[in-house]
Amino acid sequence: MFLFDTHTHLDAPEFDEDREEIINRAVEAGVSKMINIGFNRETIPSTMKLAESYDFIYAAVGWHPVDAINMTENDLEWIASLCSHKKVVAIGEIGLDYHWDTSPKDVQQRVFRQQIGLARELGMPIAIHNRDAHEDVVRILREEKANEVGGVMHSFSGSWETAKMCLDLGFHLSFGGPITFKNARVPKEVLAQTPLDRLLIETDSPYLTPHPFRGKRNESAHVKLVAEAAAEIKGITWEEMAQITYANALERFGIV
Known part of the structure; x- marks a missing residue:
């Protein structure tokens, strides 16, 4: 059975001591494809190194909103140049983060718009x-015509009303660990209503x-635990959930 972890950070310092072991354990658990996320000047090179080292690891490159204040025109050109690499399948993770006060909202929004334009x-x-930042994210996606490229709402945490707007814009909704939490009522309710x-x-x-x-x-x-929880919510087997989400990811990211 194939599993696809569509968002991971294998290059994070938390894995410096046992990265190879972590990757092997994922493969043993049935994870046959992963997308690693390069989101700033430090993690983009390490993400590309991983993607070039493993056939089953792909890359997304972009500029994270918490680092938006540091992005230059040269960085945007760098991201653009990497998008021609055969292992780069998306621009991300990009967007807005109003929780951490590291980049002003207007700067985040400008960088977000620039990267949608590039996409x-x-x-x-x-x-x-x-x-x-649900309201502003949806508004900017609409204004910048992000429906022309679509993509994925990573670790979706919004309401069903927000989810419907994202689905209408052609986006997939991605769910992770929180759907396994006992008190995570909203993401479970949203997943239950999201088309398979x-x-x-x-x-x-x-x-x-x-x-x-x-x-x-x-x-x-641990993506298998997410698949099992999602399957229980949807009333199907985890194997069916694995098969469905694997096929969805291949199509969404254009992986042959």
């Missing part, structure tokens, strides 16, 4: 980071660790 120019899907052909699963490792490992370092092997 439209290159015909690349986008991976969206959205924290406490628009579902993706992820770990966001080393973050958002699913139950029963919550509080510990997350890893890509």
Whole structure:
């Protein structure tokens, strides 16, 4: 059975001591493809190195909103140049983060718009980071005609009303560890209403660790726990959920 972890950070320092072991454990758990996210000047090179080192690891490159204040025109050109690489399948993670006060909102929004424009120019899907900024994210996606490229709402945490707007814009909704939490009522309700052909699963490792490992370092092997929780919510087997989300990811990211 194939699993696809559509959002992970295998290059994070949390994995420096046992990265190879973590990758092997994911493969043993049935994870046959992963997308690693390069989101700033430090993580883009390490993401590209991983993608070039493993056949089953792909890359998304972009500029994270918390680092938006540091992005230059040269960085945007760098991202554009990397998008021609055969292993780069998306621009991301990009978006808005109103939780961490590291980049002013107007700067975040400008950088977000620039990267959507680049994605439209290159015909690349986008991976969206959205924290406490649902209204502005949807508004900017509409204004910048992001529906022309679509993409994925990474670790979706909004309401069903927000979800419907994102689905209408052609985006897939990706769910991770939080759907395994006992008190995670909203993401479970949203997942229950999301069409099966628009579902993706992820770990966001080393973050958002699913139950029963919550509080510990997350890893890509745990995407199976996400698949099991999603399957229970949808009333299907985890094998069916794995098959559906794997096929969805291949199509969404244009992986042959």
